[in-house]
Structures are given as structure tokens and as C-alpha cells.
Amino acid sequence: MKILIVEDERKVGRFIEQALTEQAHAVRLVTSCAAARDALAETPYNAVVLDLGLPDGDGLELLREWRAAGFNEPVLILSARDAVEDRIRGLNLGADDYLPKPFSIDELLARMRSLLRRQTSGPRVTVLEHRAVRLDLLARTAVCAGQPVELTSREFALLELFLQNPRRVLTRTLIAERIWEASYDLETNLIEVYVRRLRQKFAAVGDEPIIKTIRGTGYQLA
Amino acid sequence: MSSFTFRLTLRVALLVTVMTAVVFTIGGWLLVSQMEHSLQMMHEVEAKELGEILGDDASLSPAIVAARIRRDADSDAALFIIQIMAPGGNIAFRSENLGATILPTGEQPDPHWTATLPYLGRVHLSSFKHGPWQIQIGSPLAPSERLVIDYVKVGIMLTLGVAVLGIAVGYLFSREALRPVRAIEVAARRIRADNLGERIPVPAGRDELSALAQLLNETFDRLETSFKQVRQFSADASHELKTPLALIRLNAEKLQRQVGEDAEANSAIADILEEISGLNQVIDRLLFLAKSESGALTPELRPFACAALVTALAEDAEVLAEDRGARFVLEQNVPGELRGAADLLRQLLLNLVANAVAVSPREGVVTLDSRPVGEHWEFVVTDEGLGLPDEKLGRIFERFVRFAGDEEQTAPRGHGLGLAICKSIAELHGGTIRAERRTDRSGLRLIVRLPFPTL
Numbered sequence: 001m002k003i004l005i006v007e008d009e010r011k012v013g014r015f016i017e018q019a020l021t022e023q024a025h026a027v028r029l030v031t032s033c034a035a036a037r038d039a040l041a042e043t044p045y046n047a048v049v050l051d052l053g054l055p056d057g058d059g060l061e062l063l064r065e066w067r068a069a070g071f072n073e074p075v076l077i078l079s080a081r082d083a084v085e086d087r088i089r090g091l092n093l094g095a096d097d098y099l100p101k102p103f104s105i106d107e108l109l110a111r112m113r114s115l116l117r118r119q120t121s122g123p124r125v126t127v128l129e130h131r132a133v134r135l136d137l138l139a140r141t142a143v144c145a146g147q148p149v150e151l152t153s154r155e156f157a158l159l160e161l162f163l164q165n166p167r168r169v170l171t172r173t174l175i176a177e178r179i180w181e182a183s184y185d186l187e188t189n190l191i192e193v194y195v196r197r198l199r200q201k202f203a204a205v206g207d208e209p210i211i212k213t214i215r216g217t218g219y220q221l222a
Numbered sequence: 223m224s225s226f227t228f229r230l231t232l233r234v235a236l237l238v239t240v241m242t243a244v245v246f247t248i249g250g251w252l253l254v255s256q257m258e259h260s261l262q263m264m265h266e267v268e269a270k271e272l273g274e275i276l277g278d279d280a281s282l283s284p285a286i287v288a289a290r291i292r293r294d295a296d297s298d299a300a301l302f303i304i305q306i307m308a309p310g311g312n313i314a315f316r317s318e319n320l321g322a323t324i325l326p327t328g329e330q331p332d333p334h335w336t337a338t339l340p341y342l343g344r345v346h347l348s349s350f351k352h353g354p355w356q357i358q359i360g361s362p363l364a365p366s367e368r369l370v371i372d373y374v375k376v377g378i379m380l381t382l383g384v385a386v387l388g389i390a391v392g393y394l395f396s397r398e399a400l401r402p403v404r405a406i407e408v409a410a411r412r413i414r415a416d417n418l419g420e421r422i423p424v425p426a427g428r429d430e431l432s433a434l435a436q437l438l439n440e441t442f443d444r445l446e447t448s449f450k451q452v453r454q455f456s457a458d459a460s461h462e463l464k465t466p467l468a469l470i471r472l473n474a475e476k477l478q479r480q481v482g483e484d485a486e487a488n489s490a491i492a493d494i495l496e497e498i499s500g501l502n503q504v505i506d507r508l509l510f511l512a513k514s515e516s517g518a519l520t521p522e523l524r525p526f527a528c529a530a531l532v533t534a535l536a537e538d539a540e541v542l543a544e545d546r547g548a549r550f551v552l553e554q555n556v557p558g559e560l561r562g563a564a565d566l567l568r569q570l571l572l573n574l575v576a577n578a579v580a581v582s583p584r585e586g587v588v589t590l591d592s593r594p595v596g597e598h599w600e601f602v603v604t605d606e607g608l609g610l611p612d613e614k615l616g617r618i619f620e621r622f623v624r625f626a627g628d629e630e631q632t633a634p635r636g637h638g639l640g641l642a643i644c645k646s647i648a649e650l651h652g653g654t655i656r657a658e659r660r661t662d663r664s665g666l667r668l669i670v671r672l673p674f675p676t677l
Contacts, residue, residue, distance in 0.1 A: 012468050080460045080463075080465055152537065159277055180568075215496060217495055
């Protein structure tokens with residue numbers, strides 16, 4: 001896939017460029033609005049990673065122009081701005097996802113993957129399985145090694161999120177966003193507590209707990 | 223009615239009433255002196271007439287005097303009280319209406335005076351010298367006093383009428399006078415942090431009102447500039463702080479892949495990553511506080527069902543409490559529609575509950591109440607912790623304030639900003655937050671009050 005990166009901080013841009021290149025994408029890095037306009041005008045890209053604070057303008061303005069001109073490919077906004085309004089405005093203007101800085105490169109790759117996959121969406125999954133765990137999304141039941149496990153709605157949603165992203169490290173920000181729809185951080189150890197409860201309930205899965213803690217980053221399905 | 227309109231109305235009414243009262247008083251005074259003056263004129267005319275009838279012969283006997291007066295004097299002499307003295311102080315004539323009363327004869331400095339006489343009451347008297355005769359003429363004041371009393375009654379009634387009318391006139395006047403001011407008020411009210419670009423229409427002409435509107439507009443200009451600066455600062459600070467943070471993070475992750483299985487190096491890198499996310503959180507919270515306290519943060523306030531929010535929150539609260547061996551009890555969850563940013567309010571309540579759970583002893587109970595109280599909606603969170611002394615209670619909402627004891631309570635990675643954020647979220651909704659000691663046992667009550675019913 002061809003991906004355009006618009007990021008004025010060259011070093012950050014290089015990191016993204018390198019990571020996406022390693023994923024076998026064709027990547028181009030530009031550092032200004034003007035260069036981004038030219039790049040998109042001459043080549044059709046499959047996706048754009050867009051930083052908002054650019055030296056010669058606002059990334060949101062650029063996004064508005066592109067969407068108005070009929071550019072429909074996924075756009076992932078990357079921003080140091082913390083304001084929720086910016087996030088909402090970005091999504092309203094047609095961004096597909098929003099990743100606040102500082103981000104983990106794995107997080108960026110995962111989001112990019114899911115954005116690109118969304119375009120070529122496969123059949124709908126109704127049952128998720130991982131090792132001895134089986135999650136029925138329609139009946140909303142969980143089974144572990146043949147034994148039914150009682151889960152609250154939050155626990156179910158959290159486990160579903162992990163099973164849908166089996167190899168991916170889920171950051172606290174992402175979990176808070178997906179499960180609690182929190183646009184601000186939760187300020188509590190709520191996520192830790194829920195992860196601990198899931199581990200206890202699925203202690204029968206194996207020697208290792210079902211969810212691993214990746215220090216400083218988040219959690220991952222074991 | 224706003225109090226200024228009220229005061230202005232009262233003032234106008236008072237002014238009109240006082241002026242009317244003064245006019246009536248002056249009228250009354252003029253009336254009384256005019257009546258006195260005409261009595262004196264009549265007395266003078268009558269005395270002159272009597273003097274001419276009696277002539278200069280002082281030796282006339284009282285019988286002749288009486289006869290002459292009865293024959294010659296004008297019939298309206300009967301209207302007056304008359305007493306005539308011959309030289310030497312002998313009384314030569316007394317009119318019949320005097321009865322047994324004798325008019326005082328002593329020297330008076332003034333030819334006219336008023337005396338109170340037995341049987342006759344108050345009488346206005348005049349004394350004239352005609353030839354040898356000392357002629358005293360008087361008129362009872364009762365009829366004119368009745369007139370004056372009637373005048374006063376009518377005057378008071380009219381003044382009261384004017385007072386009532388004055389209130390109506392005053393109200394209309396003050397409304398009319400304040401109309402442009404009200405227009406300015408309405409326009410100024412419309413201007414808020416989220417539409418600071420708007421301005422008050424300046425009335426035509428160069429008068430006090432256009433000056434006021436201009437002054438307000440200049441103030442709004444300054445306000446807008448400073449809001450812009452805060453927003454700009456926040457965006458700049460965010461960018462300047464987070465971009466290097468992003469770079470540190472990306473580099474640390476790169477290192478992580480390179481150090482492979484080295485446990486010590488891995489742990490050090492994990493520390494770096496943890497510190498980065500902690501630092502990131504502090505930056506976010508500080509910027510949130512900066513924007514919120516300067517008024518530059520304008521979350522969209524929307525109606526939402528309070529009970530549903532509290533129910534969802536209670537599920538998380540129970541989990542948090544259970545995890546620390548405490549118990550969470552949702553006491554009251556009254557249904558009602560509040561207006562606000564639901565995600566911010568949820569964060570506020572979750573923070574309070576998490577704090578309460580963190581200070582709870584084993585088996586301690588944390589409660590939450592959500593209910594309307596008069597014109598407010600109250601959320602009350604209580605804990606059974608050690609509580610705090612009074613002098614610390616007021617300070618717990620300040621930034622970076624943590625009190626001794628927190629360390630033992632193993633509060634989860636707090637920066638002392640949580641309650642400051644709670645306070646600013648409450649204030650963003652036009653509400654308040656306060657902490658008090660429980661009276662029934664040790665522990666704290668945290669009370670969030672939001673305006674309700676919301677306008």
C-alpha cells in the first residue's frame with residue numbers, strides 16, 4: 001500500500017517511515033502542508049498519517065480540503081494536541097482515527113493495519129477463540145476449557161477487545177477509549193483492576209495468565 | 223423586577239409624592255394666611271363704620287351706644303364679636319354673641335391676634351382706636367378651621383393617589399430609561415468563551431450608552447486576546463512537550479528491540495516508558511486545568527439521563543472497591559435529566575469514588591448519592607477512612623496537594639491533580655465541590671453540587 005506521512009518533526013517522521021516501510025508499505029514523508037498537497041495531487045495514496053501542527057498551516061484544514069475534493073482513503077490523525085475538541089473536529093472532518101502523541105510505534109502500526117483492513121472487510125466474526133477461551137459475540141457467553149465463565153458486560157467487552165487484537169499491545173488510552181468511551185484519561189487504576197479480574201476468572205487457561213502486562217505500554221493477550 | 227429598576231421606581235415615586243406634598247403644603251399655608259388677611263380687612267372696615275356711628279363724644283351712655291349701633295350698623299355686624307370701650311376702661315358696648323365672655327383688654331403689640339376664649343373657642347381679634355373709643359372686633363375661627371381641615375384631608379388623599387401613580391410612572395420611566403442598558407446586557411450575556419468574537423452593537427450617537435457599549439467591547443477584545451493566548455499557549459506547550467516525549471518513547475522502543483533478552487536493560491527501558499506515560503498524563507492534566515481555569519475550555523453541555531450514568535458508574539465503582547477489600551453502596555440514584563458533559567462528569571465521580579476507595583480501610587463502605595436538593599443536583603461520596611483535619615479540608619482541591627498518610631494508603635500513581643481536576647469539572651458546569659468531615663464517624667464526605675433544574 002502507498003502511505004503518505006505528513007509530519008513536520010522530521011525525526012518522528014523518520015521513525016514512522018521506517019516502521020511502515022518494514023511492513024512492506026511504500027511510504028513517503030513530507031513536512032509541510034504545501035508538500036502534502038503536491039504529493040497527494042501527483043500520486044494516489046491508500047492512506048495518510050497526518051500531523052496537525054504543521055509549520056505552514058493546520059492539518060485539519062488540509063483534511064477538510066481533501067475530503068471536500070473527494071479523497072476517501074483512510075486518514076490517521078497524529079497530534080500533540082490534547083484537546084478533545086480537536087479530536088472531535090478531526091473525526092467530524094472525516095478522519096478515521098486519532099492517535100495522540102506520545103504514541104507507541106506498535107500502536108500506530110496496529111491502527112494503520114485496522115484502517116487498511118477496514119477497506120477490505122472480510123466476513124463478520126461472531127465467535128472469537130484464543131487458546132482455551134471461546135467468546136460467543138451473539139450469545140455474549142464466555143467459555144474457558146469447556147467451563148462457562150460469568151462475565152459482567154465490561155469484562156466481556158474488554159476480553160472481546162483483546163481477542164480481536166490477539167498480537168497487539170493495547171495501550172491504556174486505547175482501552176479507555178474503546179471500553180469506557182473516555183476522551184480523557186480515567187485517572188484511576190480501573191483498567192488494571194479489570195485486567196486482574198479477567199486473569200482470575202481465566203486462571204484455568206494455562207500456566208501463564210491470559211493477559212500479559214507490557215510495562216510502560218499496556219496489555220497484550222498471552 | 224431587578225433591584226435597580228425597583229430602586230429607580232421608588233425614587234421617582236418618592237420624588238413625585240414629595241413634590242405634590244410640598245405643593246399642597248404651600249397651598250395650605252397661602253390659604254390660611256389669605257383667610258386671616260381677609261378677616262382683618264373686614265374687621266378694619268367694620269371698626270371704621272362703628273367709629274363713625276359713635277362719633278367723638280365719649281360721654282355717651284352704654285344704652286345710647288347700643289341703640290345707635292343697632293340702628294345704624296350694617297346688619298353683618300351680627301357676624302362679628304364686638305366690644306367697645308370708652309376712655310377709662312369702661313365697657314360701652316358688648317355684642318350679644320359674646321355672652322358672658324369679656325374680651326381681653328390689655329395692650330397688644332399687634333392690632334391683630336388670635337386668642338382662645340371660653341365658650342367661643344379660637345377667635346381672631348382686631349383692636350382699633352377710633353376717637354375716644356377702643357373698638358375690638360373678633361371672628362370665631364371654627365368655620366375657617368373646618369375649611370382648612372377639609373383642605374388637608376383632600377390634600378392627603380390626592381398625595382396618596384399621586385404616590386400610587388408615581389410608582390406606575392416611575393416603573394415605566396425606569397424601564398424606558400434602562401431599555402438600552404438591558405439591550406447591552408442581553409448582548410453581553412450572549413458573548414461567552416465559545417463565541418468571544420461577537421460584540422455588543424454600539425448604539426448610534428455619542429452618549430453615555432454608546433461609551434458603555436464601547437468600553438465593554440474593549441474589555442471583550444482584551445478577554446478574547448487572553449483566551450486566544452491561553453489556547454495558543456496550551457497548544458504550543460502541548461506540542462513542544464509532547465513531540466520530544468514522542469521521540470524519547472520511539473527511541474526507547476527501538477532500544478527495547480535491540481537489547482533482546484537482557485533483563486536489566488529491559489526493566490530500565492520499561493521504567494522509561496512508564497515515566498513517559500506518567501509525564502504525559504501530568505502534561506494533559508495541567509493543560510486541562512490551565513484551560514479550564516482560564517475559561518478557555520468550553521465543553522459542549524448536553525442533556526443526559528443522570529440515573530443511567532450513575533448506574534454504569536456504580537458497576538465500575540463496585541469493581542474498584544472490591545479490588546481493595548472495600549464495599550461500594552449506591553444509596554440513592556434519583557432519575558433526572560442533567561445538562562453537562564457526561565464524560566467529564568463520569569470522570570469526576572469516578573475520581574471521587576477511586577479516592578474514597580483508596581483511603582478506605584478493609585471492609586470499609588464507600589457510598590454514592592445522586593439526588594436533587596432544592597435548586598441543585600447533589601452527588602455525595604462518603605468514605606470511612608481517617609478523614610482530614612479542618613485546616614487541610616479546604617486545600618485538598620489545590621494542585622499537587624497530597625497529605626501525609628497518602629503514601630501508606632498506597633494511592634495509585636497519583637500526582638495530586640485528581641481533585642483539582644474534579645473541582646474544575648464541577649466549575650465548568652457552574653457547580654461547586656466541597657469536602658467535609660463526617661459527623662457520624664471518621665471519614666470524609668465530598669459533595670458536588672450542580673445547578674438543577676438546568677436552564
